[in-house]
Amino acid sequence: MPPAEPRSLSSLRAGVVGTGFVGVVHVHALRLLGVDVAGVVGSSPERAAAKGIAPVYDSLEELLADPSVDVVHLTTPNHLHHPQSKQVLEAGKHLVCEKPLAMTSEESAELVSVAESSGLVHCTNFNLRFFPLVHESRARIATGELGEIWNVHGGYLQDWLLYPTDWNWRLELEKGGALRAIGDIGSHWMDMAQFVSGQRIVEVCADLHTTIPVRRRPVGEVETFASADDVEREDAPMATEDLGHVLVRFDGGARGAFKVSQGAAGRKNFLHFEVDGSESALAWNAERHEELWLGRRDEPNELLQRNGALMQPSAAAHTFLPAGHAEGWVDTFRELYRSVYTAVAAGAPPEEPDYPTFLDGHRANVLGDAIAVSNAERRWVEVPT
Template structure:
């Protein structure tokens, strides 16, 4: 293979995120060989609607296709483990949506399999690839903020704010024990760990389920879709609508984050602030092209995303000139560009900074600690981090 156009790619999952993956893959210029849906009929219907010429009838058929070099897994969480194992065993590179697995036992096995395979295995923590996320990472690494002292922020949404709102993530059988924390909280933890160069070593958590009963529509519902007046059944909900977490880091730094999928008006609002001994930086996903820089003895600054004004990491992640806003969908393109460069090289390169299966496994260990902390109302160490 000499270029992206030589790489054959299949996508598992035809919902919202599967569609976003497809858009980025087309922009990248790889060959999309086909899609696999939750059923043969669903896959064929969605593939036709998205202009994909082939729909696989089964995972086995997809993996038997010699034209497929890489598989993107955007299926519900409960399917990741078996699908990723089959993909790696078949000798194909894989990009898996987060969270990597349903629990840390599964993710540990996936890490071992990925390492033994020698294949490229990435987790789709795409928010690392907002150009200003990369910029901030480079600033912290260069000591521009001094020693990190405090990391704070939130990730709030409103798409599950009503009892009539429904998605497969609401049920433990498909999404896992945690919802807001696993779905969006791990995005925040991964991103701030990437920027600050520190992973939380302990957590004190409280979880809340504000809507204990919901109306489940009789039929499939795509993420963020409105259910309307469709026939439904009442379902008891045990997953978290919101989470509040205090964090400790190995260097003595502290942190705090809240997650919510029931905050009216917040469509996809992630924010973080890193405070160091020499300065601060802050960013909000609803204003993705602006990085706030805080100073004690001089005026504060706003860095507008502009490759000509950014450090090497930030400029490398940008695709458009300054003033041409890059947002959510662009992060997938930047992430996939990095991953597929390694696919062409035959393996992960030393300088690659997309999330690995090891990073995905850490997030599952973090979720384990959150669950234990919330149940027992105490600080819990994240396994292997002290």
């Protein structure tokens, strides 16, 4: 039988599971791309309907039974990713899953096996790779512009869990997992550092700390980044870290370090990296995402503003607005899904995906395991391959 003709992105249909903060962003980004959102599944049909973002399926089972749905997006709490991913893949649907891919590396390894044997397109939602100037950084390093890469350093700082009264389901061990700051935002930094440098992290030495050992948990549910000042509360002992510092070594010989914190006052979404090479350096941060700093010793430093006409072709392919017309965080979702849905339209994953797959999600879990062991045993730990 000859292969099926490629489809257009506008002919594809998606279903989104989860209608919290990130679920709403997925729906919006898909519509920016021109993909039809067939419907959403919430924690209850009533809560999903109250969001008013798309038609509502009563359950995941009902969504999976809809033959018109090509791709399912999972934006549910972490502990649901593993069972729901298996359910989606077994139903024959292509899949985008929010990170972490699973609660443990054993679970994520199983999902890699299931996904790869299915022949379906599978993606771990490391959307932050898709800031245009992050792709520009990767392209410049790949061409050898920086020379030999010596040092990759930076971090990810936020302040949304600064106060003892700040609350979110990610603070719950059984829903969020054993690593919080590392798993939630540190995973993004490690994925980006490896993506940009072209090198894998192979050793870690970590120091993690819980700054607020007991928080004041609302008796009811609170959505991510929502305020809940006038609610009844109860004490909730914490078992996960608020901040961490990690030394890293890369397989290409580079050294590095990063720090994470969800209690860094004034830092709203400060993901940042700097790469130092034998010829030059570059640096970028998500709070000034339209600028890429280029450092040199014997020439003036430069500040490259996002401008497709001045960027490497692989980076320019992910930017569309003229310079000075900001493309932001939501656009990274759109550009990630452009790559994913191009593969779906072709009918199967490419040999070398240009988007993060379940294997990337599994690698993040394996790195988390090594960081947890390093912190507990106060030593360097090799990352299993």
